[in-house]
Amino acid sequence: MSTESLKELLIEELKDIYDAEKQLLKALPKMAKAAFDEELKAGFNSHLEETKEHVSRLERVFKLLDEPAKGKVCPAMKGLIEECSEILEERDASSVRDAQIIGSAQRIEHYEIAAYGTVRTLAETLGEDEVAEILQTTLDEEGEQDKKLTAAAATVNEAALTE
Ligand code: FE
Ligand code: FE
Numbered sequence: 001m002s003t004e005s006l007k008e009l010l011i012e013e014l015k016d017i018y019d020a021e022k023q024l025l026k027a028l029p030k031m032a033k034a035a036f037d038e039e040l041k042a043g044f045n046s047h048l049e050e051t052k053e054h055v056s057r058l059e060r061v062f063k064l065l066d067e068p069a070k071g072k073v074c075p076a077m078k079g080l081i082e083e084c085s086e087i088l089e090e091r092d093a094s095s096v097r098d099a100q101i102i103g104s105a106q107r108i109e110h111y112e113i114a115a116y117g118t119v120r121t122l123a124e125t126l127g128e129d130e131v132a133e134i135l136q137t138t139l140d141e142e143g144e145q146d147k148k149l150t151a152a153a154a155t156v157n158e159a160a161l162t163e
Contacts, residue, residue: 010122011067017115018058019071024051024108027081031101036093037159040102040152047145054138061131080108095160102153109146116142 028051032044062069084104091097116139123132 006122007065007126010119010126010128011065012072013115013119013122014058014061014065014067015070015072016074017112017119018055018062018069020074020077020112020115021051021055021058022071023074023077023081025055027084030088031084031105034088034093034097034101036095036098037152037156040098040156043148043152044105050141050145054141057134057138061134064131064134065128076111077108080104080111083107095156095163098156099153099160102149102156106146106149106153109142109149112142113139113146 025048028044028048032041032048035041035044059069084101087097087100087104091100116135120132120135120139123129123135
């Protein structure tokens, strides 16, 4: 595979995650609103702020690569968010529902972790060091979010036991 086409692959993947992040911008306020646990609610709100930063980092990446910042619909994120919306429709707010929302949020986080790992490595291979560094910063934050969700699950599950 020539460098040219590997670069095209990087752009394709960036368009996918750019769209996925933008979908998340719309979904996270709904998740925050739905959360029963106050700390979980605050967590989704800070995740929203971080996601705005992820979007602007991707815009910087597109600029560095001389590409227009344009998304391409990410059907995987659509499906993950759809699953989360179903939870909100099917159950009333409770710790058990919070536990289910966290499960959904962690699936989303793992999708992001996979996507950012892929583009970071592609950028490294292509010698786009600055791009790789920016993507690594976001990848690290996605990992931190996942850990925070794991910690939140412990609290929420405990509360659900006595509900
Ligand atoms: Fe993100
Ligand atoms: Fe995230």
